[in-house]
Amino acid sequence: MRLVNHERNAINLRTTPVHLGLGSRAKPVEGFTWDPEVLQAYSAAVAADGAEGRMVAIFDGDGPGDHWERHPAGDELVVCLTGSVTVTRDMDGVPERVVLGPGEATVNPAGAWHAVDMAGPASILTITAGLGTDHRPRTDARPTEHVGTLGPQAS
Numbered sequence: 001m002r003l004v005n006h007e008r009n010a011i012n013l014r015t016t017p018v019h020l021g022l023g024s025r026a027k028p029v030e031g032f033t034w035d036p037e038v039l040q041a042y043s044a045a046v047a048a049d050g051a052e053g054r055m056v057a058i059f060d061g062d063g064p065g066d067h068w069e070r071h072p073a074g075d076e077l078v079v080c081l082t083g084s085v086t087v088t089r090d091m092d093g094v095p096e097r098v099v100l101g102p103g104e105a106t107v108n109p110a111g112a113w114h115a116v117d118m119a120g121p122a123s124i125l126t127i128t129a130g131l132g133t134d135h136r137p138r139t140d141a142r143p144t145e146h147v148g149t150l151g152p153q154a155s
Contacts, residue, residue, distance in 0.1 A: 003027040017057035021049040074129025083122025
């Protein structure tokens with residue numbers, strides 16, 4: 001995993017997310033995977049950006065999401081590119097659902113547990129404040145406790 005300082009070629013956001021950092025810098029993240037070691041290396045590489053850092057990525061899917069997540073450092077923008085997606089948020093124990101079609105977006109507030117379900121093949125673009133991101137398996141209708149942190153860590 002490495003941050004590229006001056007990428008001038010096309011970037012596939014499905015395989016190479018872009019980190020938006022301090023100083024209005026945009027750096028592709030080559031070799032990124034959701035592997036814990038790569039996440040740790042990414043966290044270390046962008047630690048100086050703190051809560052202002054953002055990851056931009058595209059995700060393709062089909063069907064219900066398998067996890068809940070929350071981003072305590074900041075809001076997350078979710079944009080539906082194709083298909084239809086439902087974003088479910090746990091707002092103080094009350095489920096809040098937003099259905100998105102192509103070109104529509106929603107904002108997951110900082111710290112709100114949320115999950116994304118895709119109705120058939122769909123694609124979303126996310127802009128995420130990754131510092132301190134938490135994930136938990138989606139075994140219940142709503143998250144009930146902190147399980148572990150897989151995203152960039154606070155210093």
